[in-house]
Amino acid sequence: MVLHVAVDVKRLSELGKKYPWPRPKRCLACKSPRVWGHGHVQRYFEGFVHPLWIRRLRCPDCRTVYTLRPDLFYQGFQYSLMTILSSLLARIMDHCWLSYIPRQNQQYWYKGLKLQAFRLRNVPAPDRDTMEEIISLGFIPSSHSLNCAMLRL
Ligand SMILES: [Zn+2]
Numbered sequence: 161m162v163l164h165v166a167v168d169v170k171r172l173s174e175l176g177k178k179y180p181w182p183r184p185k186r187c188l189a190c191k192s193p194r195v196w197g198h199g200h201v202q203r204y205f206e207g208f209v210h211p212l213w214i215r216r217l218r219c220p221d222c223r224t225v226y227t228l229r230p231d232l233f234y235q236g237f238q239y240s241l242m243t244i245l246s247s248l249l250a251r252i253m254d255h256c257w258l259s260y261i262p263r264q265n266q267q268y269w270y271k272g273l274k275l276q277a278f279r280l281r282n283v284p285a286p287d288r289d290t291m292e293e294i295i296s297l298g299f300i301p302s303s304h305s306l307n308c309a310m311l312r313l
Contacts, residue, residue, distance in 0.1 A: 161188070167230035169205065169212065177213045181228050187219035188226075195219055201227065206239045234300045244269050244302050245295075252288055269302035276301055 165182050172179045177200050186193050198218035202211035217226040232241050239261070247258050247266045257266045276294050277286035286294075294301045 161224055161226050162235045163188075163226050163228050164231040164235070165228050167228075167232075169208070169230050169232065172212055172230070173208055173210070179213070179215070181215040183215075183217055183228075184226075187222060187224060189224040190219060190222040192219050192221040194221060195226070198225055203229075204238050205230070205233055206243060234302065237300075237302065239265065245291075248273050248291060248301060249288070252286065252291065268304075272300075272302040272304045275304060279306065 163184070167179075167181070184195055187195055195217050196219075198216040200213040200215055203214050204211045215228045217228065218224070219226075229235060233239075234241060234244065237244060243258075243261065247261060247269055250256055250258050251266065251270050257263050273286050273291060273294075274284070276299055277283050277290045280294060280297070280299070281290055283290055291301050
């Protein structure tokens with residue numbers, strides 16, 4: 161289970177595994193108060209040459225494993241939230257792609273947005289209002305998954 165949490169990614173890159181990650185007081189699956197550390201995994205993020213150490217937690221009672229994730233980055237996306245939303249807005253408002261991001265990535269994000277807009281509002285060409293509604297409902301606008309609600313701590 162991926163949990164999006166507020167993280168200072170600059171500090172995280174400096175502290176590595178010593179970064180003080182926030183953790184849930186209770187397991188989100190079974191409400192157990194015991195949520196233990198479960199090592200780290202490395203992930204790449206936009207703006208950092210080296211992968212960052214990401215905390216994992218585990219509930220010993222129901223065995224749910226949590227991977228914490230900076231909430232500025234969507235699950236499965238290496239580019240930051242700001243970059244993805246800027247790209248989608250450029251596509252919606254100006255019908256163009258951002259010049260400094262590979263077009264393939266942006267086409268993939270836009271395809272995700274079209275999928276989410278169609279699922280939510282049955283509209284084939286999403287506009288700005290539709291995108292904002294998708295975000296305000298807690299969904300990831302660029303996701304190709306039908307189960308893409310963000311879990312936040
Ligand atoms: Zn549990």
